[in-house]
Amino acid sequence: MRVSESAELERLMSRPPSVEARIHKHQTDIVALASCRMEELGLTQAALAVKMGKSKPRLSQIMSANSNMTLRSISELEDALDIELITTQEPYWEDVDRGKGNSSTAMRWRVYGKDSSDPTRIRYHVSQHEYDIAREG
Amino acid sequence: MTEDYELVDHLTGGEHYLALGRIGRPDVIDEMQEKPELNEALYMALTSASKVRSGGIQFGLRTRIITPVTSSLYLYELKARSTVWRVLAYLHRSGARRVEPVMLFHVRGHQGKTGRLPKSVVDKGERLAVIARKLMEEEYE
Numbered sequence: 001m002r003v004s005e006s007a008e009l010e011r012l013m014s015r016p017p018s019v020e021a022r023i024h025k026h027q028t029d030i031v032a033l034a035s036c037r038m039e040e041l042g043l044t045q046a047a048l049a050v051k052m053g054k055s056k057p058r059l060s061q062i063m064s065a066n067s068n069m070t071l072r073s074i075s076e077l078e079d080a081l082d083i084e085l086i087t088t089q090e091p092y093w094e095d096v097d098r099g100k101g102n103s104s105t106a107m108r109w110r111v112y113g114k115d116s117s118d119p120t121r122i123r124y125h126v127s128q129h130e131y132d133i134a135r136e137g
Numbered sequence: 138m139t140e141d142y143e144l145v146d147h148l149t150g151g152e153h154y155l156a157l158g159r160i161g162r163p164d165v166i167d168e169m170q171e172k173p174e175l176n177e178a179l180y181m182a183l184t185s186a187s188k189v190r191s192g193g194i195q196f197g198l199r200t201r202i203i204t205p206v207t208s209s210l211y212l213y214e215l216k217a218r219s220t221v222w223r224v225l226a227y228l229h230r231s232g233a234r235r236v237e238p239v240m241l242f243h244v245r246g247h248q249g250k251t252g253r254l255p256k257s258v259v260d261k262g263e264r265l266a267v268i269a270r271k272l273m274e275e276e277y278e
Contacts, residue, residue: 001144001276008168010149012180021180028188031200035192045199065185065202066216133172 030074030085035063036133037081052080140214142265144239144272154183156240157269165224165240177217178243182224185213186238193234203228206254209270210262211238221246223254228264229273241265241272 016022038048049059062073078085145164147154158164163171173259189197194211197203203211206225213224223244229237242265244258254262 001146001272003146003148004167005148006170009147009166012176013149013152014169015181017180018177020218021177023182024181024215028184028200028202031202032188032192034194035196035200060199063200064215065188065200103177 011129023068024065026086027067027069029071030077031063031065033083033085034077034081037083037125041081043081139268139271139275142268142272144269144276152183153187154240157265157272164272165242169243174218175222177245178215178222178224180219181215181217182213182222182240182243185215186226186240187240189228190236194228194230194236206259206268207263210266211257212254225258225262225265227269229277231272231277237273239269241269245247 007031016025027111045052045059045063049056052059054062061067062069062077074085141155141159143160145156145158145166147156147166154165154166156166158167160271166179166183169182174177185202188200188202190202194203197211202213203226204214205211209227211226211228213226214224215224219222223246225241227239227241229239231237241262244254249273
């Protein structure tokens with residue numbers, strides 16, 4: 001067997017190339033996780049459909065790789081399976097006083113997310129402009 | 138029959154994807170990767186292959202990640218940029234749940250009014266699936 005390692009393929013697979021591809025990945029991830037959980041609980045799709053108050057064909061449609069699950073469907077699955085299928089990241093809000101004196105410089109800078117890739121830097125969002133500045137201290 | 142062909146193991150950061158190709162020529166993954174309009178479908182096909190490998194054939198069928206064509210030939214049906222792409226794959230079973238997808242070739246769009254694959258495509262797929270099975274058996278058994 002020949003082994004092939006291509007930087008282009010690595011790049012392609014490191015980030016979904018389109019929104020459709022991203023949806024497909026999310027959908028298959030959620031369906032796979034839900035299926036594992038069903039197996040763990042010994043639930044068939046028919047039993048899960050009853051538990052969710054849906055018809056089996058409807059559940060089958062929801063749990064298909066080609067559907068586009070709504071947040072409601074995901075939440076209903078999470079409720080029935082007692083599992084978190086998606087984890088959302090809460091924004092990290094922090095008011096930072098950047099400047100003293102007049103009101104234009106004493107604006108409140110809102111931190112909307114910590115940049116985990118570089119702990120010495122932090123991203124700020126001010127009036128729809130993004131700033132990337134060095135973290136103090 | 139198998140001497141013109143080889144299995145290619147495409148490695149990308151912790152994952153691997155198998156394809157069957159003619160020796161010295163690009164396989165289906167190379168072909169789809171080289172064409173930007175097929176990158177999206179390739180990403181979806183490889184994501185699907187990864188899930189089938191982890192979850193097994195029954196999981197793949199139940200969630201419609203894969204559609205059976207014959208007993209060993211399956212297809213990934215992927216909608217990318219308003220076009221349906223079908224990637225034919227041979228699923229090599231080894232053990233009760235273990236399955237290794239081998240991508241064979243891709244075809245574009247719905248074929249005919251019924252959306253079914255034409256006989257020539259199925260025949261080509263079956264022929265390549267036989268070769269893939271032999272090479273996989275030689276490799277792993």
